[in-house]
Amino acid sequence: MSKNLVIVESPAKAKTIEGYLGKDFTVKSSFGHIRDLASNKLSIDIENNFSPDYQVSPDKKKVIDDLKKSVKSAEVVWLATDEDREGEAISWHLQEVLNLKPESTKRIVFSEITKSAIHRAIESPRSLDVHLVNAQQARRVLDRLVGFELSPVLWKKVRPSLSAGRVQSVAVRIIVEREREIEAFKKESFFRISAELDSGKGKLKAEYAQKVSNIGQARKVVEESGGKPFIVEALEKKPAKRTPSAPFTTSTLQQEAGRKLGFSVAQTMQVAQRLYESGRITYMRTDSTNLSETALVAAKQQIVNSFGNDYSQLRNFATKTKGAQEAHEAIRPTDFSAEKITGEKNEQRLYELIWKRAIASQMSDARLERTTIDFLPSGTSHKYVAKGEVILFDGFLKVYLESTDDEAAEDEQKDMLPPVSKGQSLDMTALTATERFSQAPSRYSEPSLVKVLEELGIGRPSTYAPTISTIQKRGYVVKENREGAKRDYRVLVYQKTGIKETVKSENHGAEKGKLFPTDIGIVVTDFLVANFRTILDYNFTATVEKEFDDIAMGNLEWTAMLTKFYKPFHANVEETTETSGRASGERILGTDPKTGKPVSARIGRFGPMIQIGAQDDDDKRFARLRSDQSITNISLEEALDLFKLPRSLGEFENLEVSVGTGRFGPYVRHGKAFVSIPKSAGEDPMTITFDRAVELIVSKRDAAEKALILEFSEEPTLFVLEGRYGPYIKFGKDNFKIPRGQDAATLTLVQIREIMAASVPSSKKRKR
DNA sequence: CAGTGAGCGAGCTTCCGCTTGACTT
Numbered sequence: 001m002s003k004n005l006v007i008v009e010s011p012a013k014a015k016t017i018e019g020y021l022g023k024d025f026t027v028k029s030s031f032g033h034i035r036d037l038a039s040n041k042l043s044i045d046i047e048n049n050f051s052p053d054y055q056v057s058p059d060k061k062k063v064i065d066d067l068k069k070s071v072k073s074a075e076v077v078w079l080a081t082d083e084d085r086e087g088e089a090i091s092w093h094l095q096e097v098l099n100l101k102p103e104s105t106k107r108i109v110f111s112e113i114t115k116s117a118i119h120r121a122i123e124s125p126r127s128l129d130v131h132l133v134n135a136q137q138a139r140r141v142l143d144r145l146v147g148f149e150l151s152p153v154l155w156k157k158v159r160p161s162l163s164a165g166r167v168q169s170v171a172v173r174i175i176v177e178r179e180r181e182i183e184a185f186k187k188e189s190f191f192r193i194s195a196e197l198d199s200g201k202g203k204l205k206a207e208y209a210q211k212v213s214n215i216g217q218a219r220k221v222v223e224e225s226g227g228k229p230f231i232v233e234a235l236e237k238k239p240a241k242r243t244p245s246a247p248f249t250t251s252t253l254q255q256e257a258g259r260k261l262g263f264s265v266a267q268t269m270q271v272a273q274r275l276y277e278s279g280r281i282t283y284m285r286t287d288s289t290n291l292s293e294t295a296l297v298a299a300k301q302q303i304v305n306s307f308g309n310d311y312s313q314l315r316n317f318a319t320k321t322k323g324a325q326e327a328h329e330a331i332r333p334t335d336f337s338a339e340k341i342t343g344e345k346n347e348q349r350l351y352e353l354i355w356k357r358a359i360a361s362q363m364s365d366a367r368l369e370r371t372t373i374d375f376l377p378s379g380t381s382h383k384y385v386a387k388g389e390v391i392l393f394d395g396f397l398k399v400y401l402e403s404t405d406d407e408a409a410e411d412e413q414k415d416m417l418p419p420v421s422k423g424q425s426l427d428m429t430a431l432t433a434t435e436r437f438s439q440a441p442s443r444y445s446e447p448s449l450v451k452v453l454e455e456l457g458i459g460r461p462s463t464y465a466p467t468i469s470t471i472q473k474r475g476y477v478v479k480e481n482r483e484g485a486k487r488d489y490r491v492l493v494y495q496k497t498g499i500k501e502t503v504k505s506e507n508h509g510a511e512k513g514k515l516f517p518t519d520i521g522i523v524v525t526d527f528l529v530a531n532f533r534t535i536l537d538y539n540f541t542a543t544v545e546k547e548f549d550d551i552a553m554g555n556l557e558w559t560a561m562l563t564k565f566y567k568p569f570h571a572n573v574e575e576t577t578e579t580s581g582r583a584s585g586e587r588i589l590g591t592d593p594k595t596g597k598p599v600s601a602r603i604g605r606f607g608p609m610i611q612i613g614a615q616d617d618d619d620k621r622f623a624r625l626r627s628d629q630s631i632t633n634i635s636l637e638e639a640l641d642l643f644k645l646p647r648s649l650g651e652f653e654n655l656e657v658s659v660g661t662g663r664f665g666p667y668v669r670h671g672k673a674f675v676s677i678p679k680s681a682g683e684d685p686m687t688i689t690f691d692r693a694v695e696l697i698v699s700k701r702d703a704a705e706k707a708l709i710l711e712f713s714e715e716p717t718l719f720v721l722e723g724r725y726g727p728y729i730k731f732g733k734d735n736f737k738i739p740r741g742q743d744a745a746t747l748t749l750v751q752i753r754e755i756m757a758a759s760v761p762s763s764k765k766r767k768r
Numbered sequence: 769c770a771g772t773g774a775g776c777g778a779g780c781t782t783c784c785g786c787t788t789g790a791c792t793t
Contacts, residue, residue: 009787032787086786140784147783161781168783463785604773611773622772646771660770667770674770
């Protein structure tokens with residue numbers, strides 16, 4: 001055993017560093033935090049100065065045992081966890097749990113994994129920063145207090161098992177408020193007038209310089225401009241430049257991988273993790289845009305070799321994110337000379353993106369020439385403008401161009417314009433006025449939500465992906481595609497014989513992979529905003545971060561900060577628990593014409609529902625909403641339709657066939673067996689036919705039988721197993737829950753067959 | 769889960785941030 005033990009957070013990092021240090025050093029990893037508040041209780045003694053009760057995390061027991069052994073045989077232990085609040089706390093926990101003696105323990109930090117940085121760190125050790133550790137404790141305790149006091153309020157006032165927290169609740173609020181903006185948006189139409197001109201040497205497009213808000217005015221402009229020669233009034237050429245973006249941070253990587261590769265936030269992180277573990281890229285959870293000296297030299301060499309000296313320009317990018325802690329480098333390739341790698345397809349694609357972005361960040365600006373030409377149709381004062389762009393020197397554009405979320409900006413493609421001179425007259429070959437509409441704000445995708453969170457300083461690189469997943473798991477938000485709607489727009493085309501008006505139709509408002517708030521998400525957000533405004537405030541995190549900084553500087557006692565926060569917060573929790581009513585999002589839809597009773601929509605114990613009759617009505621009736629409906633916008637008619645369900649369609653094999661709508665959407669039922677009506681088919685329980693229902697039942701049964709037949713060909717194999725949630729049948733990739741009351745140990749093949757035929761395999765179930 | 773919205777009510781749910789494998793409902 002060597003004399004020195006170095007402990008870092010990540011095992012991949014440990015491996016790299018061990019290579020940089022000599023034989024006298026053993027490098028081990030803590031695998032992140034080793035100790036935390038117990039997960040099933042508050043674990044904070046509020047009376048006793050918020051004293052936290054830390055426990056070694058169950059999955060870290062082995063890690064600790066292993067580290068303890070290494071400590072025994074080491075003379076010096078070097079705590080080399082990350083240089084930030086959490087890293088400092090991990091070192092402190094290690095010191096406590098491993099019983100490290102101050103005289104033989106050293107704390108070292110480095111923000112890049114290069115040989116020189118590691119050696120520099122070893123030469124200048126420091127001691128643990130107690131203030132920084134306390135700032136982390138304040139952060140941890142505050143988050144636990146907020147989460148574990150707010151969530152139970154929701155259990156009482158809305159629904160059990162819901163959750164609230166400093167980060168997730170604000171994330172949901174962002175989605176809910178955007179949806180409200182979209183609902184409140186009133187579109188306006190205007191006309192875009194565009195002329196096609198011919199200079200004799202080439203064609204170009206010029207747009208009428210003003211927005212025209214009504215068709216009468218558009219008609220007038222087209223009438224007066226049409227058929228006339230277009231005279232060049234002014235001609236301007238301006239030099240311009242474009243500058244490359246900074247190398248990737250976690251957030252920008254998630255955004256670009258989403259736009260360019262179509263990855264979800266979680267997928268990006270998974271693929272990046274594999275690249276990191278195989279030593280292809282630097283650490284992927286970072287908020288820094290900084291590159292190490294070593295990296296800059298390597299990037300420059302690669303650029304000069306591939307493109308020549310003119311293309312190289314070293315740059316530093318200041319990190320502009322609020323609260324960035326910059327414990328790591330930006331995300332970059334570890335070897336700049338590897339433009340491509342071998343391996344799995346998605347790993348290759350993500351790697352290339354990272355390589356290009358990092359290389360481009362150290363390349364020269366692109367130099368452009370922008371041309372603007374103003375035209376006036378002869379004898380009029382209607383100004384038309386043509387814009388063009390020529391790349392004089394491509395610079396970083398040779399490698400990489402960042403994409404954007406703004407679709408309108410991407411439409412506006414600028415090309416080279418044919419040469420013209422002032423006073424020149426061009427032929428008008430076409431002239432049209434097209435009706436356009438102002439755009440509602442767009443819904444958030446996973447990465448664009450991450451972007452906003454980062455801008456607000458909410459959450460950290462390691463939590464963006466889990467947060468996005470949590471708010472979906474809790475049912476606050478769903479990621480969905482929505483079909484667009486048809487809308488008509490008017491077009492005026494200039495013709496010699498007069499102006500021809502036509503109506504065309506286009507699809508608009510289609511959404512792919514966007515985040516939509518659910519009824520629960522909306523009700524919970526409204527409740528929290530109404531009662532816990534401070535926590536839900538977009539600036540709450542920024543405010544407490546400032547205080548954490550004060551603690552870290554030694555200017556504020558961490559327990560004093562918590563006392564000041566907790567007293568009013570807790571009083572607020574108590575008061576809300578006592579005085580606030582249930583939050584159900586209740587909405588009165590109108591009166592049932594048949595009975596004259598009131599019809600209302602709200603969140604019930606089992607989810608969104610419709611009720612006919614007042615609360616005190618003994619004959620009140622209930623119906624559950626379909627999963628594609630919402631209490632916030634369901635109409636009286638749609639609500640009343642739900643009471644026509646479930647309804648019987650007829651008999652098949654002596655069993656009743658009926659349709660209805662359950663908690664997970666519309667279903668067809670055959671005796672005891674249920675089949676979900678597939679969403680994609682555009683069928684709903686009100687319109688489905690008996691024949692189609694039977695088809696669904698039979699096809700599901702066939703699938704189950706086919707699966708069983710396959711079982712006899714040994715592939716896939718069939719198991720009866722005991723899982724975390726009880727006994728289940730494993731059949732290839734599909735798992736089937738064994739109903740309560742059946743003894744898993746004595747099941748016969750016939751019984752297994754029945755269970756499989758009567759239930760949907762878990763892999764096909766919608767995830768909750 | 770699916771014909772129901774609570775009455776009696778045990779015991780449970782829940783936070784954010786740092787890391788990977790173990791395990792897969």
